[in-house]
Amino acid sequence: MENFPYSSSNPNPNFIDASENFELSDYNYLFLDDGSSDDFLSQNEIVQSVSDSSGSYSNNPTPTSHNMQKVDAKSRVAFRFRSELEVLDDGFKWRKYGKKMVKNSSNPRNYYKCSSGGCNVKKRVERDNEDSSYVITTYEGIHNHESPYVFHYT
């Protein structure tokens, strides 16, 4: 879990605590975008890349220090993990601003924005169409503040 790609830009112990909601082996790092191009993978392509690789991600980038740096530059990150709850507390306050049924999925997609003032980070959450015990969460942007639940040990 020390390779959690968001840890460098958003140190957040509470997110790691959320691991009790799913097995670590069920945690799948999906996609990382440096923002240099706009051809973000469609949701179908993301789901496809998961079912194809069945747990091992030889074709996908792994969170190295190199692309973690890229995350800091732009950041668009998708995760897929087993969870009964759609929204697990990742330490930030989110305000929902939309819900949409997307094509090729029977499940709705929910749109959230970080409710902290001036912070423009967005997040979208949807269930995996083929295995509804999985949840796909996509983060976009970098918080201009740290999590209100980060504790400092001095």
Add this chain to the structure above:
DNA sequence: CGGCTTTGACCGGCGC
């Protein structure tokens, strides 16, 4: 009363 959800409307990009 203030902040958040809910929900349909609205809008912009893209393909035909």
Add this chain to the structure above:
DNA sequence: GCGCCGGTCAAAGCCG
């Protein structure tokens, strides 16, 4: 230009 599709707005309602 038109309609589909995904993303966002905002009015109304809900709840503390």
